[in-house]
Amino acid sequence: MNEVPGGYSGKILRINLSDKTTAAETRDEKFYRKYLGGSGIISYYLLKELQAGIDPLGPENKLIFALGPLTGTAIIGNGRNAVGAKSPMTGGIGLSQAGDYFGAELKHAGFDAIIVEGKAEAPVYISIQDEAVSIKDARHLWGLNTKETQEAIRLELADDKTRLALIGPGGENLVPYACIMHGLHSTAGRGGMGAVMGSKNLKAIAVRGHKRPEVADPEGVKAISKRLSDKQSDFWLYKILREFGTGGPELKAFELSGNLPVRNWRDGLFPGVENIHGGVMKETMSVGMDGCFACPMRCKKKLKFEEPYSHDPAYGGPEYETISSLGSNCGIDDVKAVVKGNELCNAYSLDTISTGCTIAFAMECFEKGLLSLEDTDGMELRFGNGEAMLKCIELIARKEGFGKLLAEGSARLAKRIGKGAEEFAVHVKGLEPGQHDPRFSHSRGIGYMVNPHGADHCMNASDEQFKTEGAMAVLKPLGFYEPVPPEDQGPRKVAVFKVEYLRQVLTDCLLVCRLATLDLDYMTIADITGKVTGWNTTEMELMRTAERIVTMTRLFNIREGFTADDDKLPKRFYQPKTDGALVDGGLDPEEMERAKKYFYVLMGWDEKGVPLSEKVEELYIDA
Helix, strand or coil, rough: CCCCCCCCCCCCEEEEECCCEEEEECCCCCHHHHHHCCCCHHHHHHHHHCCCCCCCCCCCCEEEEECHHHCCCCCCCCCCCEEECCCCCCCEEEEECCCCCHHHHHHHHHHCCCEEEEECCCCCCEEEEEEEEEEEEEECCCCCCCHHHHHHHHHCCCCCCCEECCCCCCHHCCCEEEEEEEEEEEEEEECHHHHHHHHEEEEEEEEEEECCCCCCCHHHHHHHHHHHHHHHHCCCCHHHHHCCHHHHHHHHHHHHHHHCEEEECCCCCCCHHHCCCCCHHHHHHHHHEEEECCCCCCEEEEEEEEECEECCCHEEEEECCCCCCCHHCCCCCCCHHHHHHHHHHHHHHCHHHHHHHHHHHHHHHHCCCCCCCCCCCCCCCCCCCHHHHHHHHHHHHHHCHHHHHCCCCCHHHHHHHHHCHHHHHEEEECCCCCCCCCCCHHHHHHHHHHHCCCCCCCCCCCCCCCCCCHHHHHHHHHHHCCCCCCCCCHHHHHHHHHHHHHHHHHHHCCCCCCCCCCCCCCEEEHHHHHHHCCCCCCHHHHHHHHHHHHHHHHHHHHHCCCHHHCCCCCHHHCCCCCCCCCCCCCCCCHHHHHHHHHHHHHHHCCCCEEHHHHHHHHHCCCC
């Protein structure tokens, strides 16, 4: 198997910023079939090439941008790319994904991945114009926000179609939860990839490509894309997403069910949700909707207002996770403050989830008297104070005053504060959770525990997917026939969770948008992958591929000192909410511990979460 399969270029671009060299390495079909793309390619290189114990913000770390075989093809929602490195947030593997057009443009330029190594002596940006690669001076761009940077680079390159992955001051100042912006409103948000980029003095990667990838069965790919597009036109949820984006009027249902985080995950009721959801934004400040490459859904909000402060529509509008993290989780029901907070995070390249959750944690500390006005630079850091939230974002990005502490994230901040603050710091492995409460969906709690890069809401599953005959229909071909009640945390629940979890890993390798392809089951994934690549693949092969990648990420973390003790939920999730639907809803710690052990068994790991040598060999992992 030496030929390059459809959907791939066969080239990995390696850029060493220390010695200013670039080289294109070739990869064959065996490599791509084994690791597929996205998170798989990233996991392979990080496990193979990083030494244990390196500083995530040192030049030895590698920052990897990787595509999937579907990226840049006619399949809808495939402009995405994955970004990975050793995470400055967790000290383990860091994996994140982003939409926009950057991934498609990189594929059209002729590359399947970029590996950035070393550290530039002074700020630089990388220009990729088809297969021509150059490293350019960016000292004049250092300190600029993301919009100013994008405009300046496009002007220098004389091409306003150039797509960028870039950082603002948050990444430059090495905030551990800085993100990498893709354009101005799509983010590789989790795990601090923006800080890794900043540590390399890399301001941006600018890409322009003109060659579409070849696929094995063009007519078959076209037919699948049409089928998925037609489904978008008919399905009720897609209609809501096209009108409101994520975080629309359904937020009220989230509050009533207990799924919505309120005041540092402590409370349940938040009537102010009626003031901050996407319906309110549409009625009062919308100037249209935007979208990503090859996706007709256009679920990205474009918002504009001038009072009490101006908001630039170029930065889009907040997704659900941001509405919750900067809004309800901080007790804030001022929609303009939430939208402005999202703009600031995008301008400074900060992960809105970790930013909002860290501020919410600090607000509870202030409320409990663990932080004083002297600590907070005189800010009344109380739940509901939108002005204080916005001020905190400014300080975090610059690491000034109290912002220097907030920039550490809730786990490190809790240790600094002491006095019992760790009791209500909400994180897993140092990473704050996506904005879905595991007390509402216990499966989500399993995912938060075992995920290699922390409490990820995407590489996860929900009880809703398993509790009805209709929902379970897609799993029948895999041997699961009956619904599993939400309260069940036994082996059968963990088994269906594992299958769904691995499906999400696949989407992170193929880089398909979860919103654009909500019900993309294993059989359809195998069909799409086969028609693009030309492989006679099956759901069994793809499931094993996902299992290989999860096991590789596990081995990476074990090498960095992680143990089963790190697969644990914060204490807050074992406590009931103060009011609302989950007032009696704390998780059972013994039940969750058993579920974790079941997962280990089903993955072929020992009781301490270490992959068995037989399993490693079975999966063809060279560790």
